[in-house]
Amino acid sequence: MAKVTREVVERAGVDVDQLLELLIKNAAAELTTYYYYTILRVNLIGLEGEGIKEIAEAARIEDRNHFEALVPRIYELGGSLPADMKAFHDISACPPASLPEDPTDVKALLKVLVEAERCAVRGYTQICNMTFGKDHRTYDLALAILHEEIQHESWFSEFLGEGPSGHFLRRGETSPFVRKFLE
Amino acid sequence: MRRFTLEDLARYDGKDGQPAYIAYGGRVYDVSESFLWQGGRHQVLHDAGTDLTAALDQAPHGEDLLERFPIVGLLIGSEEGP
Numbered sequence: 001m002a003k004v005t006r007e008v009v010e011r012a013g014v015d016v017d018q019l020l021e022l023l024i025k026n027a028a029a030e031l032t033t034y035y036y037y038t039i040l041r042v043n044l045i046g047l048e049g050e051g052i053k054e055i056a057e058a059a060r061i062e063d064r065n066h067f068e069a070l071v072p073r074i075y076e077l078g079g080s081l082p083a084d085m086k087a088f089h090d091i092s093a094c095p096p097a098s099l100p101e102d103p104t105d106v107k108a109l110l111k112v113l114v115e116a117e118r119c120a121v122r123g124y125t126q127i128c129n130m131t132f133g134k135d136h137r138t139y140d141l142a143l144a145i146l147h148e149e150i151q152h153e154s155w156f157s158e159f160l161g162e163g164p165s166g167h168f169l170r171r172g173e174t175s176p177f178v179r180k181f182l183e
Numbered sequence: 184m185r186r187f188t189l190e191d192l193a194r195y196d197g198k199d200g201q202p203a204y205i206a207y208g209g210r211v212y213d214v215s216e217s218f219l220w221q222g223g224r225h226q227v228l229h230d231a232g233t234d235l236t237a238a239l240d241q242a243p244h245g246e247d248l249l250e251r252f253p254i255v256g257l258l259i260g261s262e263e264g265p
Contacts, residue, residue: 018227021227025226025227090221092218093219093226095219096218121243122242122244126242126243
């Protein structure tokens with residue numbers, strides 16, 4: 001634990017235990033989403049599915065990056081990941097992004113993807129609201145992740161016919177916002 | 184439709200096998216089936232068995248998400264309730 005780091009956040013008025021619980025739950029959401037997106041990506045096939053596979057893959061890799069970026073902050077603040085992977089899955093801040101009953105239904109797959117991203121957008125907005133002006137490092141991290149989650153939501157929502165988002169696919173490396181937190 | 188006082192509502196806290204009910208805008212919703220309300224807690228900050236009308240103003244989502252859950256009653260004495 002980084003003792004002074006935690007102290008200054010507490011003195012700023014943040015309930016650090018509450019914040020840690022949220023960070024751990026969101027880390028669980030990222031890692032489990034990485035797993036579930038692997039299955040979704042594999043099933044994005046055929047004329048419709050192939051067009052979505054690339055963005056599903058970018059979102060999958062970036063969600064793993066988000067997990068990697070969150071872990072150091074959890075330990076800096078005195079938290080830790082659960083020793084039991086099953087327990088970690090079950091405390092996720094977002095529901096499992098499970099393969100729909102009919103895996104050939106691309107629209108159903110897209111709905112799973114967009115719901116997962118929307119849950120993440122809400123989660124990081126909450127962390128940003130909680131830490132704004134108080135815990136600069138967690139805020140900076142949560143904001144960087146939020147930028148990417150919003151892009152993910154935009155990509156998938158376009159395919160659901162919700163209108164243009166104004167975003168483009170990744171060109172080059174993944175995680176343009178979160179990269180600075182990756183060690 | 185069943186009418187709940189705040190004391191009635193408090194019994195449905197999602198713990199020890201109890202269903203998880205929350206109130207919003209005078210309506211009582213059953214959120215027991217939601218992954219996001221496991222153990223009667225939601226995103227660390229909110230507890231089942233309470234009136235979350237004021238809390239929802241601060242939440243990163245609107246009341247539309249509550250439409251996914253069944254309404255099981257009305258909250259007596261709520262400003263927006265019956």
